[in-house]
Each structure stands twice: as C-alpha cells, then as structure tokens.
Amino acid sequence: MLHPIDARHRQALASGIAFENPVGHRVLSEFGFEALLFPGQTVGSVMLYSSNNGGVLLTGDSASGTSADQAKAGMERLIRPPIETSVDGGELRRQWFAFDRPVATVLPFHGTGYVDRQRNLLQS
Numbered sequence: 001m002l003h004p005i006d007a008r009h010r011q012a013l014a015s016g017i018a019f020e021n022p023v024g025h026r027v028l029s030e031f032g033f034e035a036l037l038f039p040g041q042t043v044g045s046v047m048l049y050s051s052n053n054g055g056v057l058l059t060g061d062s063a064s065g066t067s068a069d070q071a072k073a074g075m076e077r078l079i080r081p082p083i084e085t086s087v088d089g090g091e092l093r094r095q096w097f098a099f100d101r102p103v104a105t106v107l108p109f110h111g112t113g114y115v116d117r118q119r120n121l122l123q124s
Contacts, residue, residue: 001025003037005044022046038062038099040092041081053116054104062092065111078108 002019006012012019022028022035028048033056035046041061048058063078065071086092107113 001028001035003035003044003046005039006042007044009042009044022048033058038092038095040088040090040095041086043087049101051101055102056105057101057103057107059106059108061109062095063106063108065106065108065113067111071112076114078106079111081110 001022007019032050050056
C-alpha cells in the first residue's frame with residue numbers, strides 16, 4: 001500500500017508495483033485501522049490509527065521515539081524526525097498541532113514506542 005501521491009514518485013514508479021491506496025482500504029478496516037494522510041515527511045505520508053484501546057497510532061516516519069538511552073533517562077515523548085529527511089518540516093509540524101485524536105499507544109518506525117499509557121500521549 002502506498003498513498004497515490006507517493007505512488008507517483010519516480011522511485012515508486014520505477015518499482016513497477018501497482019500500489020493500493022491505504023486510505024479507506026478494507027484490509028486496514030478489518031483490523032480496526034484507518035490510514036490518515038499526514039503530509040510532511042513525504043507529500044503522501046500516512047499514519048495508521050485505531051480508536052481501540054484508548055487509541056493506537058503507527059506513525060511511520062512522521063515521528064521518532066526516543067533512543068534507548070533517552071528512554072532509560074526517563075524521556076517520554078515523540079521526537080521530530082531529522083528535518084533533512086522531511087520534504088516539508090513546516091507542514092509536518094502543522095499536521096501534529098492539528099492532530100486531535102486520543103492516543104494511548106504510539107509506535108513510531110524508529111525509536112522507543114509507548115504502549116497502553118493511561119493518558120493521551122499527545123496532549124501537552
């Protein structure tokens with residue numbers, strides 16, 4: 001699966017794969033997830049969200065977790081991915097400020113994840 005915006009990227013086109021749009025995809029729905037368009041890391045970045053269990057968010061590269069050492073030191077938060085890897089860091093920031101769904105479990109593609117927290121992890 002790849003959002004149609006990113007499926008038009010030259011690297012995706014070169015793969016020769018016929019990607020399916022994850023937004024509204026029945027397979028994700030069967031597992032209780034929905035794909036949310038979340039531009040910034042790429043123009044067609046998506047995150048997967050489920051409202052089950054207080055909210056589960058799979059961020060992909062739209063956020064990073066702390067390193068193992070940072071987590072051991074008690075740092076519990078999501079970290080902005082390196083700006084040089086994002087196509088639009090400002091848009092990514094705007095998307096995060098606008099995100100308003102409850103999240104008790106967040107699993108980024110890189111770094112520490114947070115599972116079954118009693119509070120909304122994204123609230124300040």
